[in-house]
Amino acid sequence: MALRKRVWRILMENKGRFIGIIVLILIGSFYFTTVTGVAGSLEGLVVNYANTNMQEDLTFSTDRAIKDIPTLEKESNALIEAYQQQDVKLSDGQSELRLLTPTSKINIPAVMSGKGLENPGDILLDPSFLQKHGLAVGGQIELNGKTFHITGTMALPNYIYIIKNLYDVLPTTGFGIGLVSNADMKMFSGTANEAVTVYGARFTNREDIDIQNTKLHSLLTEKGYSLSEWLDAKNNKRISMPRANIDSMQTMSLPVSIAFFLLSCLIVGVMILRMVKSDSVVIGTLYAQGYRRRELTQHYIAIPVLLSIAGSLLGILLALPCVKLVLDSMIASYILPNVSVAFSPLNLALALLLPLAFISVASFFSIRNVLKKSAVELMKGDEQKAKVNIIERSLRLDRYSFNTKFQIREQVRSIPRLLFLMLGVSAASMVLLYGFTFNSSMELAMNQGAVARYNYAIEYNFKEVQNLQKLPVPAGAEPYNSFRAYPKGREAIQFYLIGMKPDSVGFKIKGLGGAKLSRNQVNITSPLAQRLGITVGDTLTFVNKLDGKSYSLKIDGIVEAYGEQEMYMPFDAFNRMTGQAPGSYRTVLSNHVLHYDERLLAGIMDARNPKAFEDMNTTTTLIMAATTIVAALMAVVIIFIVTSLIIDENRNTISLLKIFGYHRREVAKLILNSSTPIVFIGFWLGLLLMLVFGNYLFGYIADSINMLIPMSLNPLYILISLLSIFVVYEITKWFCGQKLTNISMSEALKSGSE
Structure with missing residues (x-):
């Protein structure tokens, strides 16, 4: 009973610190519950709708x-x-x-x-x-x-x-x-x-749909039907858009949440370890009074258990109403029946139990080395004393001034706290930098990608193959022919093979670094070459997705591109290779409006008005805003916890410095500014982690939506991120520094008398 009361007393004495831990756990639990709730609801809705109402696998027209x-x-x-x-x-x-x-x-x-x-x-x-x-x-x-x-x-x-x-x-x-x-x-x-x-x-x-598509196409062709608008469900935006959202959310929900939980584990582990070490004399006394190790382990484990349960429950409860709001915003562009929220009991259990399991295990391993010592060893109070480790001995601090020596010792004598601060700042920096990098990458893809590469801004796509003899292309326009293909044995990677006139100017095509590139040869865009791991001189064997015919082409040049996955070859050679009549084309690019019969057209894309594509940036803006808020919150919580730990561990030192005549500002500089280099190192470590994480995530996006978005790291965004982290650091440090005023000079004297 007495130990139970002590748990609440410890929690109340360090409210700010423990609230910060609860917030971090809350973020992870909230994110996991929200993302899995939205993905699960959307998946259930889309999959059930597709199966119940017999959604098509392909759509086509015949002559x-x-x-x-x-x-x-x-x-x-x-x-x-x-x-x-x-x-x-x-x-x-x-x-x-x-x-x-x-x-x-x-x-x-x-x-x-x-x-x-x-x-x-x-x-x-x-x-x-x-x-x-x-x-x-x-x-x-x-x-x-x-x-x-x-x-x-x-x-x-x-x-x-x-x-x-x-x-x-x-x-x-x-x-x-x-x-x-x-x-x-x-x-x-x-x-x-x-x-x-x-x-x-x-x-x-329901297996091998692509193979069955090809078989049906062959059957209809053999029966003499001319086919147009042949498109499978995976490439039909009318059907595939919500599925892409589901895949991306399901993939990222667990890794991101576990990252938050592991960070919380590190924080709680460090705090519990320091708490147990500072309580070593009390623990020794409790041993002497007859308390057993199991009872004391339960006593100290109770704190992280309560924190994890409180944080995860709050995260789940906050997520429950948010899921409907997020789901409604996501499906605003979709027409789906019976929009309802469905939570998986397993996911709700994971949101509660994952942080509890991680944090409890981390806390147990943090305290077991202290608790296994004898009562006599603990009552000596050696655990409370700062120990000179091998790092401090190797630094030869006698060469430096008192202020420098003090600040260095402050860091190296608490390696767990130092690692926690560095990794915490790294995590916050990584989240912030990822938000900016994603925004920069999407800006690059939109501003210099497919739309920006049109010299002729209007694209007319025909339902059926046309011929220059029957339907000539007017001046100021150019014919193109194309089909969708995939590399042999790699069906997940799809691209367009495009036949264009050697004197074509409708597309902006340039080599890497802006070099001139002939259009009278086989060229491949750089994102596609990167995904396939091929270069100039290599031969690519690929399959026409429509009829299953296989072709091979030698790569003559690489086109500088930003997301597009295409291959280009001469117009006449394309028609000869595919067995089509000379002059056959499927697309017309024009620099002015053409008045084709709408019944012939499968679609028109007009890139003259960039504002028409602004809605595509809405999701990017939301992602950047969300990651910025999360990063700032993480930085505030982590820096606050570390700073408060530093102040609590140095109460006697701060009191002595005041006795020696140091002013509050000087004390704050000695105690709090010692962490500044670690924050700086943590930021750059976060940048490296973001590059690794970003490459993985962008690679996943390429596989899921068949588009390789170039990861663009803008130096301006790096500078903004660095300044943001240090602004948060300085503001948080200033607020925590107010606690220095409350530490009186008498504390050192009391400590000495004890």
Whole structure:
């Protein structure tokens, strides 16, 4: 009972220090609970939605209707279903609605509010379009002179992320989707913009989807169908966007949280060790009174156990309401039914038990060497005395002034505290630098990446291969041909092989360091070359993802690029190699608007207005803001704990210095400024750790989203990070320094009398 009371007394005497530890544990537990909660909820929602509503594995169009779908389904071991789609302009002349017919086998619609289609003239709209256009369930909308009754809102598995065309980058302003009956769709026949037939396929065997895609493509080709808009779900942004978010969160949740927990372990371990050493005489007395080692171990372990439980529980409780907010913000661009938060009991248990296990084990090993000594040894008080170690003896401090010797001894006589401060500052610096580096890298990718490399800013992608003889390209525009490929045996790495005219100027292509590079040869972008580990002179064997044909090309040059994964070769050689007719092309780059029939186009990208891509930086800004806040909080907590430890351990010394006539500012300089070199070293160690961590993380991103973002370390951001760490250090040190005033000169005299 007496020992139990002492636990609370220790906690109350060092409130600030223990609150700091709770905050660090809270951050780790909060992060783990939030990220796993969001990822788990999103995964459950997306996966269940995809399976329940039979999300397609690929989408494609043909030049004519497929005659015998049941036979094709048996041959390809897939479900195949056709649906109609037609784009209709609204009366404002700017907004556009894509009307789709309902399906029953694949991409089954999910009604989110109201009721489904029951009568002719009924329509279901996506909720985003409904809200942005001021419409309401039960209201009406006029399309091509016909009035439709809005019966409800719906979601479609193949339109989770609503973009107009398969190869679009961003959603088109004012664009949405609507569901109407087949009878209503027929009413639009004969209009200028005819309805088109699109097919979706879902394989019954859920393994080796890519191989089955290639097989289905071959079957249709053999039957004489000309295919267009052939795109699998993994590369279809309408489907793949939320899955990419899930993968990134799941991968980073556990490592980042464990890093916080391990840092907390180090802090608690150092504090408990110093507490036990300072209590050595008390422990010896308790041994003499009959207390056993197990009881004293439980007594001192109780403190870290209480801290870890308090921190992890607070982190979990704070995370619970935040998960819904984060989830809602993440899916604001997605159309998903039944958005609800689902927490895994296992993840909640891990958020509570991981810090408890780590910190308890660290504390146990910290105190066992002290507690295993005899009562007589402990009562001598040797554990409280500062010991001269081998580092201090090797420094030959007699050469230095008193102030310098004092500050050096202050550090080397407490190696655990020194390591804790250095690693803590390193962790805070690493988090802060990573936020800035991620921001800098995304800025580089956006400002000098694919969009910035267009000399001709408008890109027209066609559904089917065109030919220069039938559809010539006007002046100020250039034809390109391409297909998606992957290196043989490495399906995860996908890139585009692009055929371009030798005199093409639509793309900015330059060699490494800005060197001139011929377009009449095979060139590869530097990010792709880096991922594949190849250089000039090497031969790359790759496979056309569409038809499974294999090709080999010798690399003649490397293009300086910032994230793009592409290969370039001469236009005519591309068509000869792939067996296409001379003059075949799939894409046109233009420096002015071209008036193509929209029914021929699969998508248009306009890079003339960079503001259209600003929304893509929102996530980057949030990441940088979050990491900056976390880094600052970590730095404050760690520096506060170390500084308060330094003051408590030197109370007698501070008292003596005051007796000798030192002013408070001079005492603060001697006691507190001794840690400044360690903070400086910790920052640069954090920079090195960030480079290692950043390379790993950027490599993971490359594998998960098939894009190698160049890691850019801006010297200005390094300087800002260094100044930020030292500003936090100086402010925290100033606040802790106020405790020096409360230490009286009589403490040294009391210590001597004892």
